[in-house]
Amino acid sequence: MENESRSIETRVEGQVGFITLNRPKVLNAINRQMLSSIVREMEEFDRDDNVKVIVLHGNGRAFAAGADIDEMMNDDSIDLELLNQFVEWDRLAWVKKPIIGAVQGFALGGGFELALCCDILLASEDAEFGFPEVDLGVMPGAGGTVRLTKLVGRATAMRWLLTGERFTAKEALDSGVVSKLVPSDLLLEETEKFASIIANKPSLSIRFIKESVHKAEDTSIYEAMQFERKNFSLLFSSEDQKEGMNAFKEKRKPHFKGQ
Ligand code: CO8
Secondary structure, eight states, X not given: OOOTTOSEEEEEETTEXXXXXXXXXXXXXXXXXXXXXXXXXXXXXXHOTTOOEEEEEXXXXXXXXXXXXXXXXXXXXXXXXXXOTXXXXXXXXXXXXXXXXXXXXXXXXXXHHHHHTSSEEEEETTOEEEOGGGGGTOOOOSSHHHXXXXXXXXXXXXXXXXXXXXXXHHHHHHTTSOSEEEOGGGHHHHHHHHHHHHHTSOHHHHHHHHHHHHHHHHSOHHHHHHHHHHHXXXXXXXXXXXXXXXXXXXXXXXXXXXX
């Protein structure tokens, strides 16, 4: 299935839904129509029983080099306030299936913020990250200061945000921004393998683990523990819990149904 605008493309392989950012001539700069398409397709995949995991990646030499500067450069504050565009970004947080970001080349500004909306990031060894907004006289607006600080702590976040300097894939790995580095020519292949491993796990466990990790990031230890326990108990109403534990006792491979 190809998105009508072609600023993104989508496809399903096995149980993995791929969303490809597709404005390579402008390094996948994210305009508003593109963001709407991304959100719409994420939600579509979230509803699709055949899709278990979503992969987001870019076509060409960037994941995305930021929000589209051409589109926003003449905006004024009131335009932006009335546009209320960040409501769409917020909807990404409601996607229940795991989202894997596969980052090659540049992930800058709004492109980096989009990557940080993913649950887990794999990156090619040549990936470069950064928040260059400060050099444009602005700052991140789609969660960059918040998510980066939560991930890497104040010292590193301040350095990268205040200087606007780009940092390498290795630094992103070392600081906990990305989970795994992959040689550039293998990024999609390795991401697909990684996604398939998760896609074959019991989907309810995956869903509740994702929810619980996000809860843990966003609330007190006490509340997050209560939430985790409820989710743990809930899984004992699933067929996959019976299947998983019976299969262990019977020394066979489990056949999970996602129920
Ligand atoms: N917006 C629009 N066009 C872009 C963008 C962008 N963010 N990034 C690159 N392009 C275009 C270039 O203008 C160029 O177009 P043309 O060929 O017509 O001149 C083309 O892509 C290729 O880029 P370069 O020739 O510059 O390629 P280089 O390899 O020389 O440089 C860089 C690559 C370093 C990535 C460079 O393109 C660059 O610095 N880009 C801008 C990076 C940036 O500042 N990003 C932050 C943007 S602001 C932002 O993201 C705010 C987010 C707020 C929240 C989201 C709200 C929606």
